[in-house]
Amino acid sequence: MLKLPIYMDHAATTPCDPRVVEAMLPYFTEKFGNAGSRNHRFGWEAEDGMEQAREQCAKLLGADSKEIVFTSGSTEGNNLAIKGAAEMYEKKPAGQTGRGHIITAQHEHKAALDPVKRLMKQGFDATFIQPGQDGIITAEMVKAAMRDDTILVSIMWANNELGTINEVREIGRLCHEKGVIFHTDATQWVGKMPVDVSKDNIDLLTWSGHKMYGPKGVGGLYVRRRNPRVRLVSQLDGGGQERGFRSGTHNITGIVGLGKACEICFNEMDADGARLVKLRKRLESSLQKNLEVSQVNGHADKRLPHIANISFGFVEGEGLMMAIKDIACSSGSACTSASLEPSYVLKALGVGDELAHSSLRLSMGRWTTDEQVDFAIEKITKAVNKLRELSPLWDMHKEGIDINTIQWAAH
């Protein structure tokens, strides 16, 4: 028997792997020390656990353990990387174009966009690259946006709504040629796909525990130490933990969990990925076969194994989610937001507003089964057909009326 509801929102967060929880437990009660306590066994035990985790994280990224800074997650990691690098590498004195130029993309996560926007208020300049219709940011696009005063490029590795993959290695190479610091928000990537920070030419990389079967409230920032040695202005002042990059008593339980999650992903990523690609492809192709006027958003193949983003024409996403309440997923519809604006990510790709309102993001994970995918295909097909029966836009489509030619009353 299928247990309901089924979880297809792994891009939002993942359950903790029980092996992760098991690794964490002793650090709540027995090994509870403060890693900063250098003079007794409690402190040493905590520090040992933390340093083991640092090694596990470094191994997953192809980094040195000294290059790992523990954070509370990707929002903090992005803030530290973007603001910290901008403040460190700013043009002094400021030139005509301000304190320096930052390149990012329109469809980045808010946790990268908003730090850049704050920096703009503080005298930096920025370019927000529009992705291609396939959702991808290429090295060519970044090259075209480069200026003499560019100090920082921040491009996510894989997009959280679409799952599409940007040309990170090539963008990193370009940045290194130009002597520009390169940050990537790899929150959706790490643990799912291989990373080699050297070959991938990355200076700063943000990731998070809870997207990879680790706990919430912990993450990491990779900070390159050689060729070049990257420096950051810290954003949290205090006890000087994490070599001064990030003050605050270490979240030892979280860090131990993050390390264990990294170790498991290192060992199981290939098998998980191969399985998830098959599930995703079946989900996408079955739904497209069952339902006309449905489209996969973003590049068909340059995307993560586990994230599908599909628009079903003439059906509104939130209404659709209500009809498939046994499937936990996300929609690009923003019907609950006061603005009524649909997903800015889909809009950046040039997906029409009505198709953006009609999108579902289904993201699968380590424990998603064939049976669950079959269930989702059947439920979604039924729900879309039912809602199309209700949809005046579907009628118009069937009558051959192009809804884009209609003068809709603005409201």
Place this chain on the structure above:
Amino acid sequence: MAYSDKVINHYENPRNVGNFGTTKDVKDRKDIGVGMVGAPECGDVMQLQIKVDQATGRIQDAKFKCFGCGSAIASSSLATEWIKGRTVDEALQIKNTDIVQELSLPPVKIHCSVLAEDSIRAAISDYKKKNGLAAETHAAAETH
């Protein structure tokens, strides 16, 4: 956000779904008024058709179709229930706040009720126009 039981009930068993013919079919039928409000890019479109007894001005039947979230579907479903059997002038008395109250809509969903009220007004206005009746003078629905 949890939906109220009444929203779920209307969403799962929408009343009076359908139409009395395509837009083209009903264009010249004087007993039918059509209202189409909203816009696809805003995420909701409602179509309301009313069938009026021309002698009495009473709404004999009403049909709707809706592209939108659960609250939008429930609001338009409820609107059809409420206007059936009323005269067109009585139907114009229905306010979006009545719908909000009946369905316990939260603030972010108030626009769904406004749209439902707009669809009633638009359908009645279409009916009156077709029959050469004085267009009602009502304050424009509040912008949203």
